[in-house]
Amino acid sequence: MTTPLAAAAAALSLLVVAVGHPVDAPAGRPDTYVVSREAGVRPEGITVTAEGVMYVTxxxxxxxxxxxxxxxxLRPFLPAGSHGRTSAAGVHTDRRGRLFVAGWDTGTLFVYSPSGLLLARRVALAGAALNDLVVTNEAVYVTDSATGTVWRAALDGAAVGDLTxxxxxxxxxxxxxxxxxxxxTADGRLxxxxxxxxxxxxxERLYRVDLRRRTATVVEVRGGQMGADGLLLHGDRLYGVVNFPDGRGGWHFAVNVAILDADRRAARVVARSQPAPLEQSPTTLARDAGRLLWVNSQLNAAVPTPPFxxxxxxxxx
Known part of the structure; x- marks a missing residue:
């Protein structure tokens, strides 16, 4: 989730290079998906599985x-408010097909089976705002925007540990x-x-976290910012949804593309997507068949207007 007008860009001029992600929808795939036509939905998180299933929170x-x-x-899968899930942000699946949902200001991580059965409900400390998450073979890691904490729950087979x-x-x-x-990273080390x-x-900053040593260092980012809302890593390319001044007193949103060095200690922003207006307020992104999709949250729209x-x-x- 983007905090309103979270950060300004460090630099607006970018070197545009071929980064290998076509924008045309593959045959048989729409370029627009309707999440909901109901008022006030404000979608936030997205994931697309290898089997072609899209989840949006x-x-x-x-x-x-x-x-x-x-x-x-899209159609409703998990009803609003079920299991105390009155808000939902980041969402991802694991190799077992389980669905992990960060519950934002509920301070709760929810884990569901592919059929929608609640498998685990793990609560952080009071006041946490669980925003985005990533799942490795060993654990799920969740960012907490309110306290500046990265929470972890160990994964051992079907078991989901407590959030710590x-x-x-x-x-x-x-x-x-x-x-x-x-x-x-794919090897689960960083x-x-x-x-x-x-x-x-x-x-704004980007941190490199060693998941084995439990240490964090600042990534040297050149050519732009990667202090992003949604992040997506594909090989040595890092994509992030950022916001920046539009030059007229307002704000735009876009996806910045950065090339990472081999050790993930430095990143160079090499491209930027076309901008989206403040009213659209895209948040997170997902990859499907070589293209990128983003969620049009309308979080900063004065009057959010369906369809979302x-x-x-x-x-x-």
Whole structure:
């Protein structure tokens, strides 16, 4: 979830290079998906499975929607408010097909079977705002935007451990402003965690977290910012939804694309998507068949207007 107007861009001029992600929808896939036509849904998180199932959360109701990537309309999967899930942000699946949902200001991590059966409900400390998450073979890691904590729940077969404060604000190189996006490398050894900062230009950061040593360092980011809302890692390319001034006193949103070095200690922003207006307020993103999709949350819209949608990220060719 984006904190309103979270951070300004450090630089607006980018070197545009071929980054290998076509923008045209593959045959048989829509370029727009309707999450809901109901008022006030405000979608936030998204994931697309290898089998082509899309899940999208609602931060205002806690509902989770599901659909086939080849069909333009999603349908309710987990009802709003069920199991105390009155808000929902980040969402991901694991190799078992389990669905992990970060419950934002409920301070709760929810885990469901592919059929929608509640498998686990893990609660953090009071006051936590569980925003985004990533699942490895050994654990699930969840960012907490309210306290600057990265929470961890161990995974052992079908068992989901308790949520524990694995990295606190004091363990980070600088006091976090608003922890948000998180991704992990394919081998599960490293995570990248985005801090959107305080809203002051240059306060946003990207952290490299060693998941075995339990340490965090700042990634040197050149050419732009990666203190993003949603993050997506594909090989050495890191994608992040960022916001920045539009030059007219307002704000735009876009996806920045960065190339990471081999050790994930440095990143160079090389491309930016076409911008989206403040009213659209895209949050998180997912990859499907070589294209990128983002969630149009309308979190900053004065009057959110249905339908609430997921669309292709424009202008990354």
């Amino acid at each position: 609602s931060v205002t109701s806690g509902a989770v929607y599901r659909g086939d990537i080849r069909e333009p309309v 404060p694995w990295l606190t604000a004091h363990d980070l190189p600088a006091a976090p402003g608003f922890l948000n996006g998180i991704v992990a 995570a990248l965690v985005a801090d959107q900062g305080t809203g002051d230009p240059g306060s 949608t997921v669309t292709e990220v424009p202008g990354l060719d």
